[in-house]
Amino acid sequence: MTVFTRLPSSALRLTGADRLDFVQGQMTNNLKAAPTPGMVPACFLNHKGQIEFFAHIYKREQDIYLHLAEGQAPALAARLRKYIIFDAVEVQDVTDQLASLHVWSEAVPGWDAAGGAVQTFELGGGSVLAGQIDRTGMPGLDLHYLRRHEATLLAALNTDENSHAELPFADLEAARVRAGISDVTQDGWTGLLPQEVGLDSAMSYRKGCYVGQEIMARLEARGNTRYHLAQLSGEALPAHTDILLGGKLVGRTGSSVGDLALARLRKDVPPDAMLEVGGVMARLETPAVSAG
Template sequence: MRQATMTIHLRADRALFRFSGPDAHKLLNDVVTGHIPAAGDGAGEAAAAWALLSPQGKILAEGLAGHAPDGIWLDVHQSVADDFFKRMKMYRLRAQVVIDDLRETHRVGFAPDATPGLIHHSDRLGPQAIGFRVIAPVEATADWVQSDAAYQSARIAAGIAHQGNDFPANDAFAHDIGLDILDGIDFAKGCYVGQEVVSRMKHRGTARRRPVVVRGVTAPAGTPVLAGEREAGTIGQVVDGMAVAIVRLDRITDPSAVTVGGQPVAINLPTWASYAFGEASAED
């Protein structure tokens, strides 16, 4: 049973879906970018990062996927939940898969530590770990902290960009948010929706936008990041003066000369980044 002292923070902007049935694993692996594990019990093993792409390679939905004894649980931002549900039912076709919309019955939470007694998966993206994703029925969440500020602060400091918080649907490529580095793309498996674009960006080195961490922010989300007088990107959700921005690396040749909303800011690469400021893509 979960200890009374365990702190779990409600992530109210996440929507849950459960995929079950003999073809559930195959369906997900055939459609999304990530490598979905074949088994798991929801007792702390790592969740899989993934994205559902348009045929043009833009992110339509993204989140984590993790097993529990009764299926595979995926979470997405509430803003794309209806579209995600509709698309996955379309891709299901005749496969033996049940897709349950759990937005009314279950909630997603964040815990710094493991939560025995509840479904929980390690929120680990490549080398970057951010506590645990917790899943519980609504009635079991009354004592959760009703704010996700702790989670948002942790993932922003780590340079993890989230759809809905930092960029809208059909706006960013998987490489733009670092999924190729954060184990959110399985480059060894067969085709999935948008796979040709992802593969081309990898092999041609054409990824020109990447996530960075911006500190000292006083402007709201959506404010442009300026490198001198030139716009390099925009900031996402702001928490405690920090934000993730998806920027054109080639436009930031002097990180000390970056401003947001007319104010100087500190801009840094995430610790997991394999890219650098000033880099130009192979097509530039």
């Protein structure tokens, strides 16, 4: 059975001859080094090196597609347009046209398991852009498609050999937290440094200049940050709550699911420390993994 979850998301499309050079100078990862088609996770930082946006950025022959969290596209589009001077690039918000879902496996008709990490194929009477992304601790696929094709796409997933079941976004979030995978929007990491919240996979230190790059270079030279992404365990841990150790602020939780929460936590917290999160006692479970 194919299990999928619709993703609350927004999207931008960049076209024009200078699109790749332009977006390369805005983002933290190296899109130029990706194959075509290809995809990289990346952040858009402010001049202090703090996260403003996180996106999965797809490079295709005719355009660049940015898959963002719900409601993020208008603000990122406004930011990008501020930096367009003589560049031949157009930024288009395509949220109303495109939708996305995550399949919790790679069991999708048309997906070539021996092919690349990004593929385009026909499904349900329309073209689908598929990207290999781990959102649950297991390999899965993000499918991006025209909203008008959604009914036929879902029908195409549900073949005799391959039935499907839809799980709510809350279930996907629970699996993400248990897998220790960071999410900027859901965890509330906006305004923080990428390295503090497990976003090393969204960084390239060899790609050249971008907004916030000077701060990232200093962090690389210093070799570490004071905080890291961690998992806390405890009964009914609250989300988005300050973490105290002996009355001292040492971090803050992101999303939580019952007995587990992701956290931005000081690295000098002892592994056996008992922490207080909104009146609930918690302990450090294990350092969490980086974002997918």
